[in-house]
Amino acid sequence: MPLFRLSKKLDFPPAWLARSDGLLCVGGDLSPERLLLAYENGIFPWFSEKEPFLWWSPDPRLVLFPKDINISKSLNKKIRKNHFTITIDNAFEQTIVSCASPRKNKHEGTWLVNEMIGSYIALHNMGYAHSIETWRNDKLVGGLYGVCLGGSFFGESMFSFESDASKIALVALANHLKNQNFDLIDCQVTTNHLLNMGATEISRNSFLDIIHQSIKRKNIKSTWNPNISLNVI
Numbered sequence: 001m002p003l004f005r006l007s008k009k010l011d012f013p014p015a016w017l018a019r020s021d022g023l024l025c026v027g028g029d030l031s032p033e034r035l036l037l038a039y040e041n042g043i044f045p046w047f048s049e050k051e052p053f054l055w056w057s058p059d060p061r062l063v064l065f066p067k068d069i070n071i072s073k074s075l076n077k078k079i080r081k082n083h084f085t086i087t088i089d090n091a092f093e094q095t096i097v098s099c100a101s102p103r104k105n106k107h108e109g110t111w112l113v114n115e116m117i118g119s120y121i122a123l124h125n126m127g128y129a130h131s132i133e134t135w136r137n138d139k140l141v142g143g144l145y146g147v148c149l150g151g152s153f154f155g156e157s158m159f160s161f162e163s164d165a166s167k168i169a170l171v172a173l174a175n176h177l178k179n180q181n182f183d184l185i186d187c188q189v190t191t192n193h194l195l196n197m198g199a200t201e202i203s204r205n206s207f208l209d210i211i212h213q214s215i216k217r218k219n220i221k222s223t224w225n226p227n228i229s230l231n232v233i
Contacts, residue, residue, distance in 0.1 A: 006055070018059070026054055132170075146185075146186075
């Protein structure tokens with residue numbers, strides 16, 4: 001398959017034209033409007049600091065259906081000790097910066113460059129991007145963030161400053177979205193960590209079919225209420 005180059009025009013080639021490694025196109029910008037259009041079409045950005053903007057749509061696609069979240073015995077034991085507090089959208093900027101910090105602290109490259117962080121903060125201010133935060137004694141120790149469209153949550157990144165803190169955030173998110181009748185959490189690419197937590201691979205076509213129906217659902221702002229704490233049990 002050819003590799004497409006984006007212009008200033010706000011559009012994307014069809015996701016099914018992606019290369020075998022999932023890479024679809026290069027270029028464009030990171031405006032909130034382009035990012036939203038990408039998610040609507042099963043595409044996401046992923047690149048390193050010295051690379052151009054790269055846009056992907058892998059096949060298969062890793063997803064987590066909220067009802068399928070798997071909690072190991074050791075994780076369940078840690079959750080039941082009740083040492084953590086889980087919140088929504090209480091510290092979005094701190095969460096996304098923390099997602100980039102482990103690799104930056106090791107002087108490694110990260111796809112969460114400053115321009116990317118700024119774009120997702122803009123999406124958060126617009127009501128599309130959300131964070132789940134894990135706290136211990138008022139200290140942020142883990143979390144994740146992503147983009148919500150209709151009944152789909154497009155997960156982007158997660159971090160842990162304490163063992164299992166990001167897993168606990170994912171469990172809380174899955175339970176919360178299950179109660180809200182969400183269709184899926186997009187995990188993008190396959191990792192053993194996410195497979196062990198209940199994620200599964202589906203074909204790109206199946207993924208596109210699901211999200212094209214799912215994003216038609218009305219975004220319910222009360223789903224993301226920063227005044228509530230999430231239950232992970």
